Amino acid sequence: MHFILVSGLLGVGKTTVILDMMEALYDKKGYKVVVIENDFGNKGIDGEVMRKFGLEVKDLRGGCICCTLKTGLIDTVRVIQANMDPDVIIVEPSGIADPKIVINAVNDCSGIEIDRLSSVVVVDAERFMKSWKMFERPLQNQLGVADLVLINKMDTVSPQEIEEISSKIRDFGYEGPLLPVQADKGINMEQMMRIFE
Ligand SMILES: Nc1nc2c(ncn2[C@@H]2O[C@H](COP(=O)(O)OP(=O)(O)O)[C@@H](O)[C@H]2O)c(=O)[nH]1
Numbered sequence: 519m520h521f522i523l524v525s526g527l528l529g530v531g532k533t534t535v536i537l538d539m540m541e542a543l544y545d546k547k548g549y550k551v552v553v554i555e556n557d558f559g560n561k562g563i564d565g566e567v568m569r570k571f572g573l574e575v576k577d578l579r580g581g582c583i584c585c586t587l588k589t590g591l592i593d594t595v596r597v598i599q600a601n602m603d604p605d606v607i608i609v610e611p612s613g614i615a616d617p618k619i620v621i622n623a624v625n626d627c628s629g630i631e632i633d634r635l636s637s638v639v640v641v642d643a644e645r646f647m648k649s650w651k652m653f654e655r656p657l658q659n660q661l662g663v664a665d666l667v668l669i670n671k672m673d674t675v676s677p678q679e680i681e682e683i684s685s686k687i688r689d690f691g692y693e694g695p696l697l698p699v700q701a702d703k704g705i706n707m708e709q710m711m712r713i714f715e
């Protein structure tokens with residue numbers, strides 16, 4: 519089972535990215551995907567979308583995965599694996615959650631079999647330069663464990679601004695792949711899925 523964590527501040531487009539991932543993983547590859555949401559974003563993955571994909575969403579709204587729901591998340595993953603045995607589990611933690619805590623919890627837990635763990639971080643091109651200072655700590659936590667960084671909403675900025683954002687993300691010490699995307703139109707999402715393979 520491939521465990522994909524999609525982190526990022528509130529409103530950056532995590533849920534939109536996950537919808538694109540689901541489409542790529544389910545429609546194109548036929549993988550069985552389960553999404554676990556723990557976010558208060560303005561766009562939830564609702565029953566209607568799930569029916570379209572024939573998939574399952576577990577909603578952990580009401581607490582932050584990184585603290586009170588840590589054991590809840592692990593138990594949920596364990597139950598999902600035992601009952602549904604999906605190929606992929608995608609987890610959307612709340613915006614300020616520290617993904618490292620989730621990664622450590624998943625790695626340390628017996629009873630869950632994970633072949634591969636990917637940590638994707640989404641940033642919002644429109645807001646990043648204005649807001650990185652205010653969110654330095656959560657960004658540091660997120661970028662510190664990222665395997666892939668998506669600079670989403672590339673439609674809202676110039677190529678030069680994408681460069682500025684990329685260089686600021688490098689200043690955080692992140693050295694992995696950086697990909698500008700427009701998740702709401704699926705732009706560059708195929709490239710994203712390729713990085714996953
Ligand atoms: N302009 C633009 N808006 C986007 C893009 N992707 C997502 N959004 C919008 O950003 C808002 C937040 O998206 P959402 O996926 O709910 O963010 P989350 O809180 O990180 O899960 C929604 O109104 C989306 O429609 C994009 O590529 N470009």
Ligand SMILES: [Mg+2]
Nearest residue numbers: 532533557559
């Ligand atoms: Mg969301």
